[in-house]
Amino acid sequence: MIQLYIPLGFLGVLYREIKQSLTDLDKMFVLLEKEREIADQPGAQDLVLDGPPSVQFENVRFSYEPAREILHGISFHIPAGKTVAVVGPSGSGKSTLARLLYRFYDVSNHEPGGPHGGGRILINGQDIREVTQSSVRQAIGIVPQDTVLFNDTIEYNILYGRPEAGHEAAVAAAQAAHIHSFIQKLPLGYATTVGERGLKLSGGEKQRVAIARTLLKNPPIVIFDEATSALDSANERAIQAELKSAARNKTSLVIAHRLSTVVDAHEILVLVNGEIVERGTHSQLVSAGGVYAGMWALQQSGTD
Ligand code: ATP
Numbered sequence: 001m002i003q004l005y006i007p008l009g010f011l012g013v014l015y016r017e018i019k020q021s022l023t024d025l026d027k028m029f030v031l032l033e034k035e036r037e038i039a040d041q042p043g044a045q046d047l048v049l050d051g052p053p054s055v056q057f058e059n060v061r062f063s064y065e066p067a068r069e070i071l072h073g074i075s076f077h078i079p080a081g082k083t084v085a086v087v088g089p090s091g092s093g094k095s096t097l098a099r100l101l102y103r104f105y106d107v108s109n110h111e112p113g114g115p116h117g118g119g120r121i122l123i124n125g126q127d128i129r130e131v132t133q134s135s136v137r138q139a140i141g142i143v144p145q146d147t148v149l150f151n152d153t154i155e156y157n158i159l160y161g162r163p164e165a166g167h168e169a170a171v172a173a174a175q176a177a178h179i180h181s182f183i184q185k186l187p188l189g190y191a192t193t194v195g196e197r198g199l200k201l202s203g204g205e206k207q208r209v210a211i212a213r214t215l216l217k218n219p220p221i222v223i224f225d226e227a228t229s230a231l232d233s234a235n236e237r238a239i240q241a242e243l244k245s246a247a248r249n250k251t252s253l254v255i256a257h258r259l260s261t262v263v264d265a266h267e268i269l270v271l272v273n274g275e276i277v278e279r280g281t282h283s284q285l286v287s288a289g290g291v292y293a294g295m296w297a298l299q300q301s302g303t304d
Contacts, residue, residue, distance in 0.1 A: 038103060038104075038133060040132050040133055041129070044130060044132045045131060047126055047131040047132070047136055048126065049123075049139055050124075051080065051081075052220045052221070052249060053080055053123050053124035054078060054079055054080045054122075054123075054124055054125075054251065055101065055121070055122070055253070056076075056077050056078075056121070056125075057075055057076050057097070057119070057121055058075055058119050058120050058121070058122065059119035059120075060073070060074045060097075060100065060107055060117065060119035060120070060121060061073055061118045061119055062100060063116060064105075069274065071093050071096060071097070072275050073275070074119075074271075074274075074275075075276075076269055076276070076279070078251050078266070078267075081249055081250065082252075082266035082267075083247055083251075083264070084253055084265060084266060084268075084269065085253075085254040085255075085256050085268045085269070086253070086254070086256070086268075086271055087257075087259065087268060087269070087270055087271070087292070087295065088269075088270055089272060092271045092273055092274065093271055094255045095145070095225060095255060097253070097255070097271075098142070098223045098225055098253060098255060100121060101121060101128075101140065101221075101223060101253060102136070102137065102140055102142060102223065103133050103136045103137065106129050107119055107120065107121065107129070123136070123221070138219070139219055139220055140221045140222070141213075141214035141218075141219035141222045142214070143207060143210045143214055143222070143224045143225065143243075144210060144225050145225045145226070147209060149194050149195040149201065149206060150195055151193065151194075151195035151198060153190065153191050153192060153194070154183055154186070154190055154191075154192050154193075154194050154209065155167065155190040155191065157195075157213070158213055158216065160213055162216055167190065170190065173215045173216040176212070176215050177245075178241070178242055179205065179208040182205065186199065194209075204239065207239065208242060211246050214246055215245070215246055219250070220250055220251060221252070221253075222246055222247055222251070223252070223253045223254075223255075224246070224247070224252060224253070224254045226239075226254070226256050226257050226261055243261065258299065259282075259295060262282065264282075265282070266281075267279060267280065268280065268281065268292065270285070270290075270292050270295075277290075277291055278290050278291055
């Protein structure tokens with residue numbers, strides 16, 4: 001009987017392992033699917049960069065499905081080393097802008113039934129469709145709304161993409177992202193397993209791991225997709241400080257849900273139904289008394 005128990009227990013563990021691996025595989029296939037949607041042009045060269053570049057969207061139109069255009073001609077410019085923030089209601093197309101800059105999709109890929117659009121996106125004057133996808137992704141660090149952690153140690157998750165950087169570098173990045181003291185208090189410190197099978201982290205903690213990862217990658221362009229999850233005001237201030245350190249000397253696109261995140265931006269774009277309805281600095285938009293001023297008043301009153 002005992003002999004039977006052991007294999008059964010083992011089978012249970014094995015079953016869970018396989019189930020988890022399938023979940024991971026599933027995620028991988030979703031990513032691979034995205035990879036297949038765009039291809040480099042024959043002979044494409046790498047993006048040429050020299051410090052933080054400028055980023056330009058020129059009359060960008062985009063639809064995931066031909067019948068429903070999501071972005072209707074978006075133009076803006078992020079000067080080298082500056083921050084442009086995008087605000088607007090849920091579903092207005094903010095994350096789509098980030099996906100296009102990262103080249104998850106190309107703006108004019110006229111395959112039947114596939115995503116398509118028009119206009120162009122330039123990094124330092126180079127059309128991102130004409131350079132290699134890998135060099136575009138190398139140049140950009142993304143702090144997504146919801147970071148998927150690997151079922152591995154927290155150190156592995158911070159070093160992801162640059163494992164050769166080593167423990168000291170992971171600690172330095174975690175300190176800058178204000179997650180070091182949290183990690184130190186964990187039972188196994190940096191060796192604690194996180195993810196689905198390990199310690200579950202909160203939205204804010206996961207976002208800090210993503211910030212640490214981005215600091216370590218040290219890309220010239222940063223996309224910050226602010227988590228929608230509610231944060232208390234101390235946490236909100238902390239995330240803002242981390243965001244500032246991640247964006248220092250970098251060209252950044254910030255997708256913001258809390259307006260307090262965007263007050264220092266070089267330019268704020270208000271996106272509604274895939275169109276920029278207002279643009280300017282925080283003080284310009286507040287004095288204009290339009291959509292942004294309304295959103296600001298609402299957030300100040302604490303009802304949103
Ligand atoms: P939120 O603030 O809620 O994150 P958002 O402004 O970032 O919203 P997007 O995620 O850019 O909005 O989505 C814009 C529109 O595109 C939505 O109507 C959404 O349903 C649609 N959309 C997003 N991804 C896809 C997809 N892969 N296929 C089809 N439609 C999509």
